[in-house]
Amino acid sequence: MLELREVSTRYGPITVLRSVSLAVGAGQLACLLGPNGAGKTTLIRTILGIVRPVSGSIWLDGARIDRLRPHQIVARGVAVVPEGRRLFPKMTVEENLRMGAFIEWAPADFAARRDHVFSLFPRLAERRRQSAATMSGGEQAMLAMGRALMSRPRLLLLDEPSLGLAPVLVEQLFAMVQAINQSGTTVFLVEQNARKTLEIAHHGFLLQKGEVVGAGSAESLRRSELVRHAYLRT
Numbered sequence: 001m002l003e004l005r006e007v008s009t010r011y012g013p014i015t016v017l018r019s020v021s022l023a024v025g026a027g028q029l030a031c032l033l034g035p036n037g038a039g040k041t042t043l044i045r046t047i048l049g050i051v052r053p054v055s056g057s058i059w060l061d062g063a064r065i066d067r068l069r070p071h072q073i074v075a076r077g078v079a080v081v082p083e084g085r086r087l088f089p090k091m092t093v094e095e096n097l098r099m100g101a102f103i104e105w106a107p108a109d110f111a112a113r114r115d116h117v118f119s120l121f122p123r124l125a126e127r128r129r130q131s132a133a134t135m136s137g138g139e140q141a142m143l144a145m146g147r148a149l150m151s152r153p154r155l156l157l158l159d160e161p162s163l164g165l166a167p168v169l170v171e172q173l174f175a176m177v178q179a180i181n182q183s184g185t186t187v188f189l190v191e192q193n194a195r196k197t198l199e200i201a202h203h204g205f206l207l208q209k210g211e212v213v214g215a216g217s218a219e220s221l222r223r224s225e226l227v228r229h230a231y232l233r234t
């Protein structure tokens, strides 16, 4: 479904992604692991067309997307839970969900989409009139995911959704990510929490200093010395 072929991205003179190649098949739950500063967020931004790669190509369902604008890529069925969630703090839960439903037009079935999200996250329904800023960290994480789901994505990109959450909330969040994947959405999960991530991912990639230095099944990554050494010490 998603393929990056030798993608390099720079910010000015600084090369952040170096010839990154990876692929995620339809229906898969794939992960990207890597330390702070490895280029994970840049990779997400490159897939979304927010930054343009200087070389290489990106493919979605066999069509090249690396020359498209972000809204065109979103319209093809890609949604994101961005790093830091980026909720609209003064808007209510319901208004945040409404923002997620604007793709190129506001869908007539907003209420049905919202109710589906409320069925996944009953807590959001209870708090629909509350402003996003006053929600707890865990609730904000749910809202960011609910907002992304409002566009009914086929491919969901998640950039460190567990950051700052207590372990019990990380557990719940990852269970939701797994459930969303099992209901048919392809998931690309960017995380530093390797242990938890490899429990739910089918396969993954390891990014260090902008380069893919490891790739394989979740099982093989769990056994890999590189991953064990860098991430699974605790």
Ligand SMILES: Nc1ncnc2c1ncn2[C@@H]1O[C@H](COP(=O)(O)OP(=O)(O)O)[C@@H](O)[C@H]1O
Binding pocket: 011, 014, 016, 034, 035, 036, 037, 038, 039, 040, 041, 042, 043
């Ligand atoms: N807008 C930007 N302009 C210049 N450098 C950036 C920008 N965003 C990120 N970087 C740099 O790119 C590198 C990778 O950052 P990032 O993609 O955010 O990594 P990660 O998400 O893995 O922590 C870092 O060295 C960071 O300082």
Ligand SMILES: [Mg+2]
Binding pocket: 040, 041, 042, 083, 159, 160
């Ligand atoms: Mg990041």
